[in-house]
Amino acid sequence: MTFVQVIDCRTSRIDELNRLMDTWVAGTHGRRTATHSVVGKDREDSTHVVEIVEFPSYEEARRNSDLPETERIFEEMVALCDDVPRFTDLDVVRDEQLNKTVAKRFFERIGDGDPHALSGLCTPGYLDHDPGNGPEPVGLAEAEAVTARYIGALSPTFAIDGQVAEGDTVTTRWTVTGTNDGEFMGLPATGRPVRVTGQTTHRFEHGLIAEAWWNWDQLGLLNQIGIVEL
Numbered sequence: 001m002t003f004v005q006v007i008d009c010r011t012s013r014i015d016e017l018n019r020l021m022d023t024w025v026a027g028t029h030g031r032r033t034a035t036h037s038v039v040g041k042d043r044e045d046s047t048h049v050v051e052i053v054e055f056p057s058y059e060e061a062r063r064n065s066d067l068p069e070t071e072r073i074f075e076e077m078v079a080l081c082d083d084v085p086r087f088t089d090l091d092v093v094r095d096e097q098l099n100k101t102v103a104k105r106f107f108e109r110i111g112d113g114d115p116h117a118l119s120g121l122c123t124p125g126y127l128d129h130d131p132g133n134g135p136e137p138v139g140l141a142e143a144e145a146v147t148a149r150y151i152g153a154l155s156p157t158f159a160i161d162g163q164v165a166e167g168d169t170v171t172t173r174w175t176v177t178g179t180n181d182g183e184f185m186g187l188p189a190t191g192r193p194v195r196v197t198g199q200t201t202h203r204f205e206h207g208l209i210a211e212a213w214w215n216w217d218q219l220g221l222l223n224q225i226g227i228v229e230l
Helices: 014-027 057-067 069-079 098-111 140-154 218-225
Strands: 003-010 034-043 048-054 084-093 124-129 157-166 169-179 193-206 208-216
Touching: 003 057, 003 098, 014 034, 014 069, 057 069, 057 084, 098 140, 098 157, 098 169, 098 193, 098 208, 124 140, 140 169, 169 208, 193 218
Parallel strands: 124 208
Antiparallel strands: 003 048, 003 084, 034 048, 157 169, 169 193, 193 208
8 A cells, every 4th residue: 555654844944955855865776665755835834844755555664764864864854944844644545646547538538439539638739749640740630530530440449558647747558459440541441450559648738638649559550451561
C-alpha cells in the first residue's frame, strides 16, 4: 500500500530549505526509497510550508528513515524552521490520476468504434503529431477524420499496457488488435488480423487533451496487411 508522509512547518528560509532537500536527494542517490516529493508554500502565509513525500509502502519509508543522511537532514531542517515540523503519516486508500483516466477513455472510445472519439476529450485547438500523417501536426477535425478511417479499415481494440504521468503529460503504452475488414490506403480489405504496439504521449490543459505525439509500428501494420514485405 502506498504511504505518504506530510511534513508541515513554518520558515522564512524557503530557499535554504530547497537547497537542503537538493543535498539530501544527491546524497541518497541509489539508496533512498521515496518515489515522489512535492514542496508547497501557502498562498496566504508565505512562511507556511508543506512537503509531501510518497513511498511505495510504510516499510520502504522506514528504510528511508534509517539512512544516516535522513537524520542529519532532519536536524538541519529543524534548525531552518520557526518551530518543530509536524509529521502526518498516511496510508493511501485512493489514488486517482485524472489525466490518466481521460487518456484511457480516449483509447476506449476508439475501440468502441466511435468516429468522434476525440470530441469532448480534446481542446478545440488540439494538435496531433503522428508520423503516419506526415511531418506536420494536424488539427482536431483532420485527426478525427483519420481516426474514423482507421476504425473503418481495422475495427481496432486497444489494450493499455502501461501509463506514466508527469506534470501535464501522460504517456500510454498500448497494443492494438483488429481485422482489416475495410478499405485501407485505397486498397480493398484483406480480412487479415493485425496486432501493433505503440505509445502515445498526451499533453493536457484543464483536464482536456491539447496535444498528442504518436509512436507506433506503422511498418509492421503495413506488412501484416500485405502492403509491404519485410
